[in-house]
Amino acid sequence: MAIPENLNKGDAPSLTLVHPTEAEKRIQFSLNGAEWSGALSLPAYLRREATLAQTALTRDGGITYWILVDTSLPGNPLDPKSGTRLPLASCETYRKKALVWQKGEVKEVICHGIGSVFCANHLRKRGYAQRMMMELGKALRTHQTEEGIECLFSVLFSDIGKEFYTRFGWEPFSSSHVSLPATSSHDTASLPTVRPLYAEDLEELCEIDVATTRRSLESRPKDSKTAVALLPNLETIQWFHAREDFVGMELHGKTPKIRGAMVGNEKDKRVWCYWTRMWYNQNPAEAKGNTLHILRLVIEDGSWEGPSSKSNGETTDHSHDAAIAALLAMAQREAETCKMERVEMWAPSPTAMAAVKKLDPSAKVIDRDTESIASLQWFPEHDGPVADKIDWIGNEKYGWC
Incomplete structure (x- = not known):
């Protein structure tokens, strides 16, 4: 599309x-695909986006596309029937279910996750x-609240540092992860038995996870800070798996089968995780840059306290450390x-870090300050910043978009 001079x-x-x-939409996807297609060709990237728009999470209004236009340009009024308008900037938002705890009460709300914020090179500055x-922040306050369900917040994951989005109301929260190599020399024989999880296992486990998340919020002390939690429901996890299935088929001619891992068989005492593979290297034979992300780590009985301190300064490992280490060892093998x-695992708890150290004693928590900043x-209405007044529960990779 020609760029007007005025x-x-x-x-x-x-x-x-x-x-x-x-x-x-095709205009913007063709432009942003040049930067975001990763390991895919541009045509494959366009097909992937069309495929992802039809998942359970995104169909029936689950995804909304937005563009900024100038209504003063010839042929560029609000009515789209007048012809193709020039997109000056674009993004998309995902409707997500969430819980908010305030003053002893838990509300089920919707939240919008913002992705693909883009302005073409020739239109920047x-x-x-x-x-x-600015306009999006105002629009999302009431977007899709027609059924009477409130929208109390929106989220995004900045890849351009902390300053830009803060100016428009999206405050940076703690964003950390720990990384393990795909290969490990650690002897896993002493770790608990672990079994793989497949697609058919996920529905029941996601339902348990959602219920556990709600109970955890309901049990918060009444003098606690406001807490928010994006629900780790099946639709969200399946969106990530649809994404990896598409890229896996494009690059390797097959889709992954193992979706996570579990330790334990006794209900209410199990530990499990889901993961997703993200390929960024355009050479299917090379691993550099490709990452297996732990989407969600679940301790079914909800006991997340980390190693306890002794009077001499030493620590005693929590009993779940070995189970989590077994999960991560299987993730390494899959990777x-x-x-x-x-x-890579986001927002590692002290218990999870103790597990990581069993596999790689040199591993350290990385605080992100440039990419994927939650x-x-x-x-x-509120007075001043809210990042120190709100607990973001479960700020793991499953919330990313």
């Missing part, structure tokens, strides 16, 4: 946020992305098989 800047009153037509985020460079905008 484009307005980002503060022009004629700029507005609208939902694109299919033709307008005009303030379009800034204007879009090596699937041409992954590493295994950021949240709280919609209710």
Whole structure:
């Protein structure tokens, strides 16, 4: 599409946020695909996005597309029937179920996760992305709340540092992870028996996880800070697996079968995790850059306290350390098989870190300050920043979009 010479800047009153037509979406996907296609060709990237738009999480309004347009341009009014409008900036939002705990009460709400914030190179430095985020923050307060379910917050994961999105209300929260190599020399014979999880195992486990998350919030002391939790439901986990299935088929001609791992057979005493593989290397024979992400780590009885301190300064490992180490060891083996460079787990608890140390004593928690920075905008009226007034529960990879 030709670029008009009389484009307005980002503060022009004629700029507005609208939902694109299919033709307008193709324009933006073709542009942002050049930067975000990863290991895929551009045509494959476009097919992947079309496929992901039809998952249980995203169909029937689960995903919403947004573009910023200038209504003063010839042929660029609000009515999309007038012709293809020029997208000045774009993004998409995912409708997610969430829980909010406040003053002893748990509410089920919706939350919008923001992804694919994009402004083409030739349109940058005009303030379009800034204007879009300002308008989006206002729009999401009431977007899809027609059924009477509140939207109290939205989230995004910044890959451009902490400053840009903070200016428009998305405050950075703690963002950390630990990384393990895909290959390990650790002797796992002493670890508990672990079994793989498959797609057919996930529905029951996700239901248990959601119920456990709710109970955990309901049991918070009444003087606790406000807490939010994105629900780790089946639809969310399946979206990640649909993503990896598509890329796995494109690169390797097959889809992964093992979706996670579990230790234990007795209900209420099991420990498990789900994972997803993300390929970034365009050479299917190379592992560099590819990552197996632990989507969600679950201790079914809810006992997450870490190693306890003794009076002499030493620590006693929690009994779940060995179980989590067994899960991660299986993840390492899967990562090596699937041409992954590493295994990554977000927001590791002290218990999880004790497990990681069993496999790699040199492993350290990495605090992210440039990429995948978990950021949240709280919609209710408040005085000043809220990042220190809200607990983001389960800030793991499953919440990413």
